[in-house]
Amino acid sequence: MTDHHSVRFTLLDQQVVDADGRRIGRVDDLLCDDPGPGGEPVITHLLSGAEALGDRLGGLTGKLMAAVSARLRTTPDGPSRIPADLVADHADLVHLRVRLADLPDVAGLERWLSAHVISLLPGAGDADQ
Amino acid sequence: MFAFTLGTLSAIGGFIDIGDLVADALVGARFGLALAWVTVVSVIGIACYAEMSARITVQTRRPAFDLIRSRLGPGYALVGLVGAFAVTGLLVMAELSGVALALQLATSVHYLLWVPVVAAVVLLLIWVLPFETMERIYGLLGLTMLVFVVAVWHLDPDWPRLWSSATTPVPPASESWPAYLFFVVTLIGAQMTPYEMFFFSSGAVESRWGPKDLTEMRVNVLVGFPLGGLLAIAIQAVAFLVFFDAGIQVEHLAETVLPVGLALGKLGLAIALLGVFAATFGATLETLFSTGYQIAQYFGWSYGKVQPPAQAARFTTVVVGLLLLSTALAMTTLDPITVTIFAVVFSATVLPLTFLPVLLVGNDRQVMGQLANGRLSNTLGTVTLAISTVAALAALPLLVLTRGGSS
Numbered sequence: 001m002t003d004h005h006s007v008r009f010t011l012l013d014q015q016v017v018d019a020d021g022r023r024i025g026r027v028d029d030l031l032c033d034d035p036g037p038g039g040e041p042v043i044t045h046l047l048s049g050a051e052a053l054g055d056r057l058g059g060l061t062g063k064l065m066a067a068v069s070a071r072l073r074t075t076p077d078g079p080s081r082i083p084a085d086l087v088a089d090h091a092d093l094v095h096l097r098v099r100l101a102d103l104p105d106v107a108g109l110e111r112w113l114s115a116h117v118i119s120l121l122p123g124a125g126d127a128d129q
Numbered sequence: 130m131f132a133f134t135l136g137t138l139s140a141i142g143g144f145i146d147i148g149d150l151v152a153d154a155l156v157g158a159r160f161g162l163a164l165a166w167v168t169v170v171s172v173i174g175i176a177c178y179a180e181m182s183a184r185i186t187v188q189t190r191r192p193a194f195d196l197i198r199s200r201l202g203p204g205y206a207l208v209g210l211v212g213a214f215a216v217t218g219l220l221v222m223a224e225l226s227g228v229a230l231a232l233q234l235a236t237s238v239h240y241l242l243w244v245p246v247v248a249a250v251v252l253l254l255i256w257v258l259p260f261e262t263m264e265r266i267y268g269l270l271g272l273t274m275l276v277f278v279v280a281v282w283h284l285d286p287d288w289p290r291l292w293s294s295a296t297t298p299v300p301p302a303s304e305s306w307p308a309y310l311f312f313v314v315t316l317i318g319a320q321m322t323p324y325e326m327f328f329f330s331s332g333a334v335e336s337r338w339g340p341k342d343l344t345e346m347r348v349n350v351l352v353g354f355p356l357g358g359l360l361a362i363a364i365q366a367v368a369f370l371v372f373f374d375a376g377i378q379v380e381h382l383a384e385t386v387l388p389v390g391l392a393l394g395k396l397g398l399a400i401a402l403l404g405v406f407a408a409t410f411g412a413t414l415e416t417l418f419s420t421g422y423q424i425a426q427y428f429g430w431s432y433g434k435v436q437p438p439a440q441a442a443r444f445t446t447v448v449v450g451l452l453l454l455s456t457a458l459a460m461t462t463l464d465p466i467t468v469t470i471f472a473v474v475f476s477a478t479v480l481p482l483t484f485l486p487v488l489l490v491g492n493d494r495q496v497m498g499q500l501a502n503g504r505l506s507n508t509l510g511t512v513t514l515a516i517s518t519v520a521a522l523a524a525l526p527l528l529v530l531t532r533g534g535s536s
Binding site for chain 2: 013056107125
């Protein structure tokens, strides 16, 4: 295999971990700004979550995945975004500079389940250690 | 030393589960040892892929399923996820019923009354016990399954007849070729289960294995799986010795352990039941966690037991939800033995989907570097993949043609 640096292998579908090393999702899609004629596209945001993944997969399965995920979302607009400048390093895993608690739009289902279901059970521990 | 003994035990436990307990006894009673070769092939195949997926984890510190999506893309990984999730989910119900059936045999209380009790104990255990303690307890208890090997000697068999049965890989006069081939597929599905691989490699991540643990891991694989295979053949042998000539069909877990009772009396039967209990209980935990791992790793959620459940809320919800769903399914009085046979046949149909990506990642030198597959891994891996592909394609036609192996 050639030693290429396509985002397909170095960024897309990679595991995202926050500043505490906690797994928060995958890079399900990327958002680029419009380069204009001749310019190179610049990645502005990472999209994470099943909604972004469903949109990217397309087809019936993708539409279903995106629709279910969108319905579960508590924030009003679109798939959850992580600004690209929060990425510290993406040599292996995609490491963020911030903690999950600082990204209110990301992993909404995780937070909701943690706060409303799992934390109510005895011995579940603290969601925000 | 202690650690690797325990790892070996959990490999045995992973190999023998409800699918084996049912399929081995059934096959032994109808075909003698004429299908023992399938067990030998399965042991080599699953050992090869378990080693490969654990090696991938040692090199990358990520479980095999995690890498499948980043290397092969979300579409392919989704197909594998759906297939593996459906089969493993079905197996959770079968294993759970298996624990309850073992308890029924020990207490004469109907298994349906035990199902919710077992589910509650499983839930409590996954909540409070650390990963390694869980593995150790059922690994050690599972060792009592060796009583099946002892029982073979105590039944005072006609050894030349056992040997000639094992070396004659054709159906006996009373059976047809399609039925024989159906049980070849069933045994492949029961013995090379994808969840063993997921569990093995996800467990390696949770235990933070590095390159120094490579030898320990290989010893576990090379001792544990063959021992599991030996147990499987012993179950086939005792069923052959007790049921074959009498023409008795195995239809219940009671008949799997009955030969041990005949050979070694009540105490032997009690030990066998303890073994069955431990094996199915361990497999309930393994299948349950495997389904959680698969879905969590696909979407990149935090998973596992190293952090408190509240920090892996989606993973915990999937695991607990599936346990509740399986309990409900078991309570519908659906026959657990029939469900087991269907689950292992479907398992055979998705097997190549889970083997292929592991083989591809194991060969990817960009990911694996020095630890990429050698010639031995690739040869065995390719042959196993080919066998599992043929089995997968033949599984459903044979299921229909033989009406679930009944003719």
